[in-house]
Amino acid sequence: MSTEEQIKLLIETQxxxxxxxxxxxxxxxxxxxxxxxxxxxxxxxxxxxxAEEDLKALAVKRREQEGELAAQEEGIxxxxxxxxxxxxxxxxxxxxxxxxxxxxxxxxxEEGIIKILEEIDAYTKKAAGQKEILQQERQKDAEKKxxxxxxxxxxxxxxxVLNSERAEVAQRIEREFLEKYERILKSKDGVxxxxxxxxxxxxxxxxxxxxxxxxxxxxxxxxxxxxCARILYITESD
Ligand SMILES: [Zn+2]
Numbered sequence: 001m002s003t004e005e006q007i008k009l010l011i012e013t014q015x016x017x018x019x020x021x022x023x024x025x026x027x028x029x030x031x032x033x034x035x036x037x038x039x040x041x042x043x044x045x046x047x048x049x050x051a052e053e054d055l056k057a058l059a060v061k062r063r064e065q066e067g068e069l070a071a072q073e074e075g076i077x078x079x080x081x082x083x084x085x086x087x088x089x090x091x092x093x094x095x096x097x098x099x100x101x102x103x104x105x106x107x108x109x110e111e112g113i114i115k116i117l118e119e120i121d122a123y124t125k126k127a128a129g130q131k132e133i134l135q136q137e138r139q140k141d142a143e144k145k146x147x148x149x150x151x152x153x154x155x156x157x158x159x160x161v162l163n164s165e166r167a168e169v170a171q172r173i174e175r176e177f178l179e180k181y182e183r184i185l186k187s188k189d190g191v192x193x194x195x196x197x198x199x200x201x202x203x204x205x206x207x208x209x210x211x212x213x214x215x216x217x218x219x220x221x222x223x224x225x226x227x228c229a230r231i232l233y234i235t236e237s238d
Contacts, residue, residue: 004219009173010181014193016166021190027155033148037141048130055123062116069109076102193231204228
């Protein structure tokens with residue numbers, strides 16, 4: 001087989017390998033897509049959990065404050081009963097002052113409890129909202145995952161077809177040519193053969209000397225780019 005024919009087969013192989021490399025990269029990225037979805041979901045779950053924990057803490061605080069308020073009110077009642085048993089005006093005034101102090105404390109507690117109740121209301125709404133978001137996300141994620149799975153199967157199917165096509169073409173190429181090509185393919189991330197674009201290398205864009213252009217046109221041997229080491233070719237129409 002002539003070198004010219006070998007080059008033609010290599011170009012064909014490169015076309016297949018280009019698609020194979022692209023698809024392999026996409027395939028390798030599929031598990032990352034799924035992991036990203038799961039990470040995002042876990043983050044949202046954490047937000048909901050935090051809102052629920054905040055609610056629990058508020059409920060504890062509410063019980064504490066209500067207990068304190070009840071104790072305070074109980075104390076006030078006792079003092080008011082004692083108030084009527086006092087003999088002197090001075091004692092009476094002192095006791096009234098004490099009761100006033102307790103009442104002030106009780107009203108501070110009441111205000112605090114009202115604030116806590118408002119907070120509980122806000123956090124309850126927030127948690128409910130988060131829960132709804134989470135449910136919607138779960139559904140969306142399931143759809144996204146199934147799309148990813150479908151695409152994965154699609155890629156695997158295409159790769160199978162491409163690989164067998166590639167094997168068929170590659171077996172017709174002489175070992176020496178194929179080995180050179182494959183070495184470059186590996187080191188240049190799936191692009192071993194590039195067309196000359198005008199008088200520049202289609203791989204690295206460097207200007208090619210006229211002598212190299214002539215050699216490519218002759219197709220008597222493999223011609224390599226002096227800069228990126230890829231195999232150069234010129235399409236029939238050039
Ligand atoms: Zn180059």
